[in-house]
Amino acid sequence: GAVVSQHPSWVICKSGTSVKIECRSLDFQATTMFWYRQFPKQSLMLMATSNEGSKATYEQGVEKDKFLINHASLTLSTLTVTSAHPEDSSFYICSSTSGGANEKLFFGSGTQLSVL
Amino acid sequence: DAKTTQPPSMDCAEGRAANLPCNHSTISGNEYVYWYRQIHSQGPQYIIHGLKNNETNEMASLIITEDRKSSTLILPHATLRDTAVYYCIVRRIQGAQKLVFGQGTRLTINP
Numbered sequence: 209g210a211v212v213s214q215h216p217s218w219v220i221c222k223s224g225t226s227v228k229i230e231c232r233s234l235d236f237q238a239t240t241m242f243w244y245r246q247f248p249k250q251s252l253m254l255m256a257t258s259n260e261g262s263k264a265t266y267e268q269g270v271e272k273d274k275f276l277i278n279h280a281s282l283t284l285s286t287l288t289v290t291s292a293h294p295e296d297s298s299f300y301i302c303s304s305t306s307g308g309a310n311e312k313l314f315f316g317s318g319t320q321l322s323v324l
Numbered sequence: 325d326a327k328t329t330q331p332p333s334m335d336c337a338e339g340r341a342a343n344l345p346c347n348h349s350t351i352s353g354n355e356y357v358y359w360y361r362q363i364h365s366q367g368p369q370y371i372i373h374g375l376k377n378n379e380t381n382e383m384a385s386l387i388i389t390e391d392r393k394s395s396t397l398i399l400p401h402a403t404l405r406d407t408a409v410y411y412c413i414v415r416r417i418q419g420a421q422k423l424v425f426g427q428g429t430r431l432t433i434n435p
Contacts, residue, residue, distance in 0.1 A: 315367035
C-alpha cells in the first residue's frame with residue numbers, strides 16, 4: 209500500500225521553542241493532508257485539513273497561528289508547533305490521500321512531542 | 325458524517341476468530357464503512373472498507389448488514405499482534421473526505 213513517511217518520530221523541546229513535523233507521501237501525490245492530535249488514552253482528533261497550494265482549513269478550537277501548516281508540494285506537508293508549551297505535548301499524526309472516489313487514507317507513524 | 329458506536333473493549337483468545345461489532349444506524353447511501361486499527365504509539369493502519377457487500381482481504385473480513393445499519397469486522401485467527409484499538413468509521417466517498425474517529429474498541433488477544 210501507499211506509504212506516508214513522518215518525521216521525527218519523537219521530539220523533546222523547551223517551552224517557547226518551535227517544532228516542525230514533516231509528512232511525506234512516498235509513492236503517490238498527496239493532494240490532501242490531514243493532521244491529527246492524540247492525547248494519552250484518547251482517540252484521534254482532527255486538527256486541520258490542507259490541500260496542496262492553498263491555505264489549511266482548521267477545525268473549531270484549533271489555533272491556526274499556533275499550528276502552522278504548509279502544503280507547498282504534492283509530496284510534502286509540514287506542521288509547525290510555534291511557541292510550544294507543555295500542554296501541546298501530544299502525539300501528532302498526519303494522513304494523506306490522493307483524492308478521488310473510494311480511496312483509502314494512509315497514516316504516518318506519528319510524532320510524539322514532549323514540551324518541557 | 326454518520327456516527328458509529330462500538331463496545332469500548334473486547335477480549336479474544338489467541339487463534340480464535342475476533343468479531344468486532346459496529347453500529348452506524350444513521351449511515352447515508354453514499355457513505356462507506358472503514359475499519360482502521362491503532363497499535364500503541366503508532367499511526368492508524370487501514371484494514372478494510374466496504375459499501376454494502378461483504379468484503380474480504382488478507383487481514384480481515386467485513387460483514388455489513390443488509391440495511392447497512394451495522395457491521396462486523398472479523399479477524400479469522402487472532403494473534404497477539406492483533407491487540408490494538410479498532411476504529412469503525414463511516415465516510416463519504418466523494419472528494420477527499422476526512423476520517424472522524426470515535427473511541428473505538430480496545431481488543432486484547434489473550435494467550
